[in-house]
Amino acid sequence: MNITAFLNPEQWLQQGGGPRYVQLHQRLSEGVAQGVLKTGHSLPPEREIATITQLSRVTVRKAIQALAEDGIIIQRQGSGSFVAHPTPQIDQSLSRLTSFSEDMARRGMTSSSIWLERGVFMPSPDEVLALALSQDASVARLARLRTADGRPMAIERASLSTQMLPDPMGVDTSLYDALEATGLRPVRALQRISALNLDEKNANLLEVAPGKAGLRIERTSYLTDGRIVEFTQSIYRADAYNFVAELRLAKE
Structure with a gap:
């Protein structure tokens, strides 16, 4: 069925069926579910939908x-x-x-990155505190959009002392693989997870509507000797991630 026939109002628009924009929303949702409107394809322009449905452009x-x-x-x-x-x-x-790369590979998904920032910089006050740096130290920053099978999933911003990562340009797919190659892969970490509403910039990167729910994760990772390896601030799509923890009854 083509889109014109599918949106013919005689097929779905009902008097007393609720607000017209709600009925159109439902019809378009059905079109996506049934494959009339295909994944990755564009919707007809508002003017065209308004003409087909005989609804106002405000309603559309x-x-x-x-x-x-x-x-x-x-x-x-x-x-x-x-x-x-x-x-x-x-x-x-x-x-x-x-x-992230290991997580996606374990699920049979292909991970990739779009670099947003990569280089050596003077540390911010937050980085000095999180990484226990001296004021004259440098910091390696890696900021990238992480995707799984081509779909944006998270924005990761990692900061490391240049003692841990002298050349951030040498990181290809996995930061942890690069650290492991020099014997500096972290073995434990502390994470803080909080909720947020995505601003326009981050929402556009994650391909969701501004204001949608997201998850902010701050992680500080350590070596076996207690040295800090990385400080990472990530924003995840809340509609894609469920974080699971196993809990055991504490012994009194």
Whole structure:
């Protein structure tokens, strides 16, 4: 069925069936579920949908905004609206210290990175405190968008002393692989997880609507001798990650 026939209002629009934008939102959602609107393809322009459905453009715009808020479509400024790829659900253990690349490989998914920042810099006050640096030390920064099977999953911003990572440009796929090659892979870490609403910049990188829920994770990793290896601040898609911890009854 083509999109014009699918959106014919005689097939779905009902008097007394609730607000018209809600009914259109439901119909477009059904179109995605049934494959009439295919993953990665663009939606027809608002004007065209309004003509087909005999609804106002204000009604059409509200329905499309609701689809974006639900993560069903992605709105790209200047390009239009596109049907989003289904987001994989990942259960991430809190009891194992692994890299993003290792996590995805274990699930049979292909990980990749889009570099946002990489180099040696003067440390910020937060980095000085987190990494126990002297004021005249340098810090290696690695900021990247992490993807799984081509879908954006997380924004990672790692900071390390240049004693631990003298050349951040030498990191290819896995930071932990690069550290392991020099005998400096961390063996334990402390993590703090909190909720946030994604601002426009981070939401655009993760291909979700601004204001959607995200997870902020701060991690400090250590060597066996207690030295700090890395301080990482990451933002994860809340619709893609479930963090799982095993709890045991404490003995009195």
